[in-house]
Amino acid sequence: MDTAHSHRRLTQLLSRGALTRFIIVRLAATGLLLLVLSFVVFALLHLTPGDPARNLVGVRNVTPELLQSIRDKYHLNDPFMNQYLHWLGNVLHGDFGESIRNNTTVTTLLADRVMLTLQLSSLSFALTVIVAVPLGIAAAWRTGSALDRSMSAASIVGVGAPTYAVGLLLLYVFGLWFNIFPVYGSGDGGFDRWWHLVLPAITLASGLAAMVFKLTRTAVVAELNQDYVAFAQSRGLTRRQIRSLVLRNAMIPVATSLGLVFAFLFGGTILVEVTFALQGIGSLLAGSVTFKDLPVVQAITLLTATVIALTALAVDILYYAVDPRVRKRGMQ
Amino acid sequence: MNRGLSLNNLVVTGPAGLIVTRMDLHVEPGQTVALVGESGSGKSMTAKAMTGLLPRGVTATGSLQLDDITVDLALGPQALAGLRGQYISLLLQNPFTSLSPVHRCGEQITAALPPDLRRSKEEIRRRLDEVDLPERVARQYPFELSGGMRQRVALAASLASNPQILIGDEPTTALDVTTQREMLDLLERIQRERDMALLLITHDLGVARERADKILVMYAGRLVESGEGADVFAHAQHPYTAGLRDSDPPLEHRLVELPAIAGSVPRPWEVAVGCVFAPRCDRADDRCRNEAPELVGTTSQVACWKPIALTDASHPIQIATDVQAQNTDNDLVVIRGLSKRFSSSAPLALDNVDISIHSGEAVGIVGESGSGKTTLARCLIGLESFDSGDISWSINTPMAQRAQIVFQDPTSALNPAMTIGATLAEALRAGQRSKAEVVALLQLVGLPSEYINRRPNGLSGGEQQRVAIARAIAPRPKLLICDEPVSSLDVSVQAQILNLMNSLLKDLGIALLFITHDLAVVRQVVSRVYVMSNGRVVESGNMENVLQSPQHEYTRQLFSSVAGK
Numbered sequence: 001m002d003t004a005h006s007h008r009r010l011t012q013l014l015s016r017g018a019l020t021r022f023i024i025v026r027l028a029a030t031g032l033l034l035l036v037l038s039f040v041v042f043a044l045l046h047l048t049p050g051d052p053a054r055n056l057v058g059v060r061n062v063t064p065e066l067l068q069s070i071r072d073k074y075h076l077n078d079p080f081m082n083q084y085l086h087w088l089g090n091v092l093h094g095d096f097g098e099s100i101r102n103n104t105t106v107t108t109l110l111a112d113r114v115m116l117t118l119q120l121s122s123l124s125f126a127l128t129v130i131v132a133v134p135l136g137i138a139a140a141w142r143t144g145s146a147l148d149r150s151m152s153a154a155s156i157v158g159v160g161a162p163t164y165a166v167g168l169l170l171l172y173v174f175g176l177w178f179n180i181f182p183v184y185g186s187g188d189g190g191f192d193r194w195w196h197l198v199l200p201a202i203t204l205a206s207g208l209a210a211m212v213f214k215l216t217r218t219a220v221v222a223e224l225n226q227d228y229v230a231f232a233q234s235r236g237l238t239r240r241q242i243r244s245l246v247l248r249n250a251m252i253p254v255a256t257s258l259g260l261v262f263a264f265l266f267g268g269t270i271l272v273e274v275t276f277a278l279q280g281i282g283s284l285l286a287g288s289v290t291f292k293d294l295p296v297v298q299a300i301t302l303l304t305a306t307v308i309a310l311t312a313l314a315v316d317i318l319y320y321a322v323d324p325r326v327r328k329r330g331m332q
Numbered sequence: 333m334n335r336g337l338s339l340n341n342l343v344v345t346g347p348a349g350l351i352v353t354r355m356d357l358h359v360e361p362g363q364t365v366a367l368v369g370e371s372g373s374g375k376s377m378t379a380k381a382m383t384g385l386l387p388r389g390v391t392a393t394g395s396l397q398l399d400d401i402t403v404d405l406a407l408g409p410q411a412l413a414g415l416r417g418q419y420i421s422l423l424l425q426n427p428f429t430s431l432s433p434v435h436r437c438g439e440q441i442t443a444a445l446p447p448d449l450r451r452s453k454e455e456i457r458r459r460l461d462e463v464d465l466p467e468r469v470a471r472q473y474p475f476e477l478s479g480g481m482r483q484r485v486a487l488a489a490s491l492a493s494n495p496q497i498l499i500g501d502e503p504t505t506a507l508d509v510t511t512q513r514e515m516l517d518l519l520e521r522i523q524r525e526r527d528m529a530l531l532l533i534t535h536d537l538g539v540a541r542e543r544a545d546k547i548l549v550m551y552a553g554r555l556v557e558s559g560e561g562a563d564v565f566a567h568a569q570h571p572y573t574a575g576l577r578d579s580d581p582p583l584e585h586r587l588v589e590l591p592a593i594a595g596s597v598p599r600p601w602e603v604a605v606g607c608v609f610a611p612r613c614d615r616a617d618d619r620c621r622n623e624a625p626e627l628v629g630t631t632s633q634v635a636c637w638k639p640i641a642l643t644d645a646s647h648p649i650q651i652a653t654d655v656q657a658q659n660t661d662n663d664l665v666v667i668r669g670l671s672k673r674f675s676s677s678a679p680l681a682l683d684n685v686d687i688s689i690h691s692g693e694a695v696g697i698v699g700e701s702g703s704g705k706t707t708l709a710r711c712l713i714g715l716e717s718f719d720s721g722d723i724s725w726s727i728n729t730p731m732a733q734r735a736q737i738v739f740q741d742p743t744s745a746l747n748p749a750m751t752i753g754a755t756l757a758e759a760l761r762a763g764q765r766s767k768a769e770v771v772a773l774l775q776l777v778g779l780p781s782e783y784i785n786r787r788p789n790g791l792s793g794g795e796q797q798r799v800a801i802a803r804a805i806a807p808r809p810k811l812l813i814c815d816e817p818v819s820s821l822d823v824s825v826q827a828q829i830l831n832l833m834n835s836l837l838k839d840l841g842i843a844l845l846f847i848t849h850d851l852a853v854v855r856q857v858v859s860r861v862y863v864m865s866n867g868r869v870v871e872s873g874n875m876e877n878v879l880q881s882p883q884h885e886y887t888r889q890l891f892s893s894v895a896g897k
Contacts, residue, residue: 227429231486234383234424235444236417236493245432252434324434324473 018327019320026316030309037305038091041298042084048294052076055294056100096299101291106299110281114303116186117280119193120272121265123201124208128261132209133254136216137247143221151213158210167203167275174199186279200276204269208261215257219250252323259315263308335399336360336529337382337420337497342394342405344377344386344553349601351377351390352553356627359497359529364520366532366544370576370822371793372597374553375533379499381405382531383422384412398496417444417493425502427482431474437485438470444492463488463518479701480511484518491522497529504539508700509849513893516543535823537580538894541565549573552608553600559632569632569639572609579827583852583879583894588650589834590856592827596792607637615640663726664691664810664843665712665735670721672707672867681707682718683867689811691726694837694844696854696875698890699864705847708864709813712845713737727810732762736804740816742796746788752799753784756806763807776839777802778832794825798832805840812836813845818853830856851894855879863887 048055053070054062070076074097075083090097096106139148175183187196223229223246232242270282281300288296319326337359344352352374359365369375381392392405396412398419403411412420424430431440441459442450449455456470463484474482483503490498500519504512520543523530534540540547547564549557549572557570568574578591595612607625610616615638627635665688672682682704689695699705710716712723713735725734739745746755756774757767771781777798788796797817804812814833818826834857837844848854854861854875861878863871863886871884882888 227424227426228432230385231422231424231430231490232432232443233385234416234422235490236413236421237443241443245435248434249432322434325475328473328476 022320023317026313030313033309034302034306038088038302039084041301042087044298044301045294046080048292055292091302097295099288099296100293101288101296106295109284109296110299110303113279113281113284116193116197116278117266117269117273117282120197120200120204120269120278120280121262123194123197124204124265125258125262127201127205128209128212129258131205132212133216136213136254137220137250139213140217140220140224141243143224148217152217155210155213158206159214161206163203163207163271164275166206167200167272170199170203171276184277196276196278200269200272200278203275204265204272208265212254212257212261216250216254219253220246223250248322252319255318255322256315259311259318263311266307266311267304336363337531338397339378339382340395340397342378342381342392344374344381344390344392346390346601348599350553351600352381352392353600355394355550355555357531357548359531361496361529362523362527363546364523364530364532364544365546365548366534366540367548367550368534368537368540368576369550370535370597370824372552372599373550374600375550376501378550379422379501379531379533382412382499383416383420384409385422417495419495420497420499421490421493421495423483423487423490423498423500423503426506427474427479427486428506430486431482431489433474435473436470437472437474437477440474441470441485441488441492444489459488459492462491462522478511479507480515483507483511483515487515487518487522491526494526495528497531498523499531499533501533502535503532505534505536509851509893510700510889512539519543537565537576537823549576552598552603554608554635555627555633556609556636557632557634558627563632567632567642569634569641570609570636571613571615571638571640574640575612576823579824581827581830581852581856583855583891585651586856586875588652589831590827592831593824594828596794596825597822607635609636662691664689664693665723665725667708667712667723668721670708670711670718670723672704672711672716672718680867682711682721685721685864685867685869687862687869687872689843689845691810692837692841692843693860694846694858696846696848696858696861697864698848698851698854698861700849700890702866703864704867705864706815707867709737709815709845709847713813729810732807733809735811735813736807736809737813737815738797738800738804738817741820742793742800743788745800746796746803748788751785751787752779752791755788755799755803756784759803759806763809765807769806773802773806776805776836778828792825793821794828797821797825797829801829801832801836805836805842808840809842811843811845813847815847816849817846819848819850826853833857851879851891863890 045052045055053067053074053076056070056074057066075086078086094107096110098104099106099109102109135151139145139151142148171183174181181199182196185196187193226249229242229246232245269280270286272278273280273282274286281303284296285300287293288300339355339357342352342355342357343350355374355378357365357367357378367375367378377386377390380386382396386392386409394405396403396405398415401415401419403415405411431437438456439450442456445455457467460467460469465481465484465488469477469481469485474485477485487503503519504515507515516539519530522528532540532544541562545561547559547561548555549564549570551572557564557568557573564573565577568577572593575591575593579593581587581590593612598608598611600608606621606623607613607616610620613620617638620637623637625635625637627633667685667687670682670685671680673680685704685708687695687708697705697708707716711718714731727734750758752774753770756770760767760769760773770784774781774783779795779798779802783791783795783799788799791799801817817833818829821829830853833844836842844857846854846857858875861872861875862869863878863884865886871878871882871887878887879891882891
């Protein structure tokens with residue numbers, strides 16, 4: 001008994017060590033990926049046609065002195081690699097330079113907007129998961145039932161309807177007609193902020209929920225057809241027990257798709273931000289691209305990439321936690 | 333009072349029509365009843381109907397009697413829900429899919445127990461001990477165990493609620509022969525200890541003959557014969573039972589030709605009138621074709637208008653003298669010191685393998701899963717690379733004309749979108765031969781020329797395998813490699829394919845490398861054999877010599893594991 005117990009402790013410690021190693025390896029890979037990406041993002045400035053210094057001042061009329069001061073400030077006369085390392089050092093300290101359009105630092109400009117987009121994506125993600133996953137499970141459990149058929153039909157509409165159309169419809173019905181939700185702007189922080197985000201979040205969630213519903217349903221149906229379900233039934237396991245067996249297995253593909261959904265959400269809020277006049281990074285990116293506001297474009301690109309990479313990392317860790325087969329491979 | 337199980341007047345109906353017609357069955361406590369049949373016989377559907385696990389769209393009528401409980405099967409699967417586990421339990425064929433991959437074995441075994449016992453270490457240990465598994469298995473996941481161990485876990489799980497009857501649906505078919513024997517012994521021991529009834533569903537006549545007190549033979553959804561133990565086969569009354577028995581290849585001698593049953597198993601709902609077996613029966617007359625026979629008899633029952641009497645002369649069996657391996661030096665291909673490792677942490681898949689094949693010679697490789705036999709074949713034909721060693725061919729033609737391969741599953745080996753004619757024409761092109769040979773090829777493998785315009789999914793498994801063989805011989809290779817070519821076929825069809833292979837060898841004069849786990853099958857085809865285990869050749873020699881006096885311990889173990897032969 002004692003030896004068995006200590007043996008198990010040992011196994012647990014070993015597997016915990018393996019988890020740490022797994023996370024370290026994945027973090028390093030994520031770091032490397034972002035490093036490569038930062039290089040590409042930096043190179044954007046030099047890939048854009050024309051004089052980098054001129055690109056950094058935008059469309060304003062400039063004196064040679066001003067151009068020179070910009071060259072000095074951004075070390076534009078240094079060799080390319082030195083410029084990059086200098087830029088990277090600043091970025092790591094949260095300094096993306098100054099916006100060309102607004103006379104503020106990129107960091108101040110982004111701070112509030114990143115928060116808004118994160119809030120919007122999180123709310124939308126939560127709505128998607130809360131609605132679509134249980135419905136997908138329920139529909140799979142009763143394949144061919146009225147619920148299944150009506151949800152499957154609704155999900156086709158959900159996937160097909162364009163975001164701005166759904167947004168305008170929601171605005172009209174709940175904002176103007178029933179006058180429940182605000183129709184414009186980002187709110188004054190706190191609860192008001194969230195209240196302003198409800199309609200945009202629903203708009204975003206509608207298409208995604210339809211997709212997640214279908215993915216969940218397919219995953220659960222596939223598991224229900226597995227031999228282990230028939231075997232569990234034949235042994236007299238209760239419906240509850242069988243459901244837990246199935247859900248634990250179906251969770252693996254669903255979790256992966258949810259990771260993708262979040263990454264997609266964070267980078268795909270632009271249409272909704274424009275429709276609802278929200279001050280998020282999507283609308284900022286659109287404007288910055290139009291005005292060739294390169295420092296802002298660089299910052300947003302890198303930020304979005306970081307969020308996506310971290311989400312992928314989170315999914316990997318989740319995988320590790322729920323699938324013993326991945327755990328085993330990770331240890332070897 | 334435990335009086336066993338009775339199934340009365342079971343009828344199973346699917347979307348296309350009848351799947352099982354009027355089936356009666358009785359199993360006493362402590363008794364083993366084998367339900368034998370080929371694919372489509374309805375044996376698995378019978379098991380599913382008895383446990384209320386019929387697929388959507390399939391319904392059953394009839395009644396099931398267990399103890400003093402009678403269940404009307406027409407009430408649907410819910411009627412049986414209360415019986416599952418405690419009265420009746422089902423063990424499935426494939427231990428790789430019948431357990432949840434992400435739950436620990438211990439948890440799966442005790443899931444059917446009352447909640448307070450589920451986490452009891454004592455209980456889990458006792459359950460594992462019953463199926464001869466060590467305690468550590470409780471904390472392991474199914475993927476960490478071998479097939480045999482997984483099936484033991486599944487057995488322990490199916491026994492958790494102490495059922496009075498266990499239905500084993502091909503419980504050993506997915507296992508290797510040596511593991512198969514251990515599993516059957518274990519089932520027998522547990523059954524005796526628990527005085528449990530066992531209904532063994534199998535296509536393997538050897539298993540039924542060796543293990544069952546009573547055997548029921550099903551064909552196309554009907555019970556055609558039943559009787560005591562091995563008698564059913566020894567004194568078969570139904571021509572189908574006799575045909576099945578005769579087409580099962582023997583291990584002790586090689587036959588000139590295996591007695592095969594012509595044609596293939598019909599779908600139960602396609603048989604409108606008359607005896608289901610009449611179209612394939614050489615004794616059939618007008619009455620057989622127009623009137624369905626009832627099952628009659630007491631201890632042994634048969635549904636046949638013209639049963640075979642004990643006094644009837646049986647077919648004379650022609651025993652062939654084993655072809656002696658030619659001691660020539662006309663080597664077609666010589667493999668020397670072949671080694672292969674799939675990943676650095678895996679054991680060697682091939683470990684210094686030496687094999688030679690002479691021109692026109694039939695050579696067998698026998699081994700269990702993981703022995704490296706398939707990897708060897710894939711290396712030989714260039715589908716797989718190897719780490720060291722060499723393969724030297726005595727001919728210098730393109731690979732397509734050196735060797736061709738036939739795989740186990742013809743359904744996945746043929747392109748479903750292409751007609752048979754197009755498939756064969758493509759293969760002929762690979763050997764730079766004329767498209768005009770397609771018809772001749774079909775004839776060679778015993779298929780009618782109309783099949784040119786058909787696609788694989790309209791063909792039976794045996795016919796598909798004939799097409800796969802025709803495709804392989806189309807470029808006129810010097811060596812035909814067959815990797816388990818009959819393992820997915822029914823016994824009666826297997827005999828047809830083995831006969832076909834023998835006649836092709838004779839007519840075309842090509843060499844054959846026959847890879848299989850089945851000793852009796854390889855016995856009927858090859859003259860020389862290599863026995864492989866864990867990537868190594870452990871024994872080789874003339875088929876007969878190896879059978880008569882196996883030298884290696886593993887070979888002996890392999891031979892003693894063959895059931896009922």
